[in-house]
Amino acid sequence: MNSNKWTRLWLVLALGVVCLALTTSLSAQVKSETSTASGQAAQEVQVERGEVVYVSGNDVVVKMEDGTIRHVSNVPESARIRVDGKELGVHDLKPGMKLERTITTTTTPKLVTTVKSVKGKVWNVTPPSNVILTLEDGSNQQFKIPKGQKFNVDGQMVDAWGLKKGMLITATKVVEEPVSEVSVQRSVSGTMPPPPPPPPDQPIIVAVLTPAPAPAAAAPAELPKTGSELPLIGLLGLLSTASSFGIRAFRRIG
Numbered sequence: 461m462n463s464n465k466w467t468r469l470w471l472v473l474a475l476g477v478v479c480l481a482l483t484t485s486l487s488a489q490v491k492s493e494t495s496t497a498s499g500q501a502a503q504e505v506q507v508e509r510g511e512v513v514y515v516s517g518n519d520v521v522v523k524m525e526d527g528t529i530r531h532v533s534n535v536p537e538s539a540r541i542r543v544d545g546k547e548l549g550v551h552d553l554k555p556g557m558k559l560e561r562t563i564t565t566t567t568t569p570k571l572v573t574t575v576k577s578v579k580g581k582v583w584n585v586t587p588p589s590n591v592i593l594t595l596e597d598g599s600n601q602q603f604k605i606p607k608g609q610k611f612n613v614d615g616q617m618v619d620a621w622g623l624k625k626g627m628l629i630t631a632t633k634v635v636e637e638p639v640s641e642v643s644v645q646r647s648v649s650g651t652m653p654p655p656p657p658p659p660p661d662q663p664i665i666v667a668v669l670t671p672a673p674a675p676a677a678a679a680p681a682e683l684p685k686t687g688s689e690l691p692l693i694g695l696l697g698l699l700s701t702a703s704s705f706g707i708r709a710f711r712r713i714g
Contacts (some may be wrong), residue, residue: 472499473517477483488510489579490576490577490578490694492574492576492577493575494516494572494573494574494575495572495573495575496570496571496572496573497570497571497573498568498569498570498641499568499570499571500569501566501567501568502566502567502568503565503566503567504564504565504566504567505562505563505565506562506565507560507561507562508524508525508560508561508562508563509524509525509558509561509562510522510523510524510525510530510558510559511523511556511557511558511559511561512516512553512554512556512557512559513529513555514555515550515553515554515555515671518533518535518536518537518550519532519533519534520532520535520550520553521532522559535550536550537549537550538616538652539648541553541648541649541650541653542647542648542649542650543557543649543650543651543710544651544652548650549574550595554652554653555653556633556653556654557650557651557652557653558650558651558653559648559649560648560649560650560652560700561646561647561648562646562647562648562649563644563645563646564641564644564645564647565643565644566642566644566645567640567641567642568639568640568641568642568643569640569681570638570639570640570641571636571637571638571639572636572637572638572639573634573635573636573637574634574635574636574637575632575633575634575635576632576635577630577631577632577633578595578603578630578631579596579625579628579629579630579631580593580594580595580596580601580628580629581593581594581596581626581628581629582594582623582624582625582626582628582629583600583625584625585620585623585624585625587605587619587620587621587623588607588619588620588621589604589605589607589620590603590604591603591605591620592612592622593629600617603631605620606633608634609625609631610631611629611630612629612630612631612632613628613629614628614629625654642649651676
């Protein structure tokens, strides 16, 4: 049992080594070169603006410029926001801060050209689809013939129908594949919220002590506006008349 087990193990290992060697040999016989040509890049810039309304841990709620509410959860610790020349993290955000995110998308068109070439002797051909070549190391390899493929035979270009056993040929396959390389860059900047308004001015009461003014001298009483000097004149006239009657009576007695 043990001998059979070891025999199977060595057989598997030997088969793996043979496959690896065959793959390495075949890849060495078929040469492949790839080149890339870049076109003119195009940029698209998108700007989003909003105001921070709530911050809790790594969760941020932002009111966008169009009035929509956006909840950004699990903001990474590595995220940075440039505010007034300083790099701030998510824990530095405050309600009222104005944020502006700029997204720059760059699209670069590229043309990837792959050139594969093989050189060998025709061992067997089944036009128009397959050919078996004997390569430089003496191994045989089967190739699928692409539609319209041409072969160089002694300086002349022939198709699969023109191949014959024993011909030494060189075949080249060129594949051009257009691709687009897209890169996206995001940057976030912001401004601090405005400072709170100062408290309203409180009125200040200033007490000034001044000495009391001296009492003014009593003014002489005045007759009421309705009074008149006629009664006084009448009284004086009455007294004068009485005194004249008194003098006359005194003279008569004497």
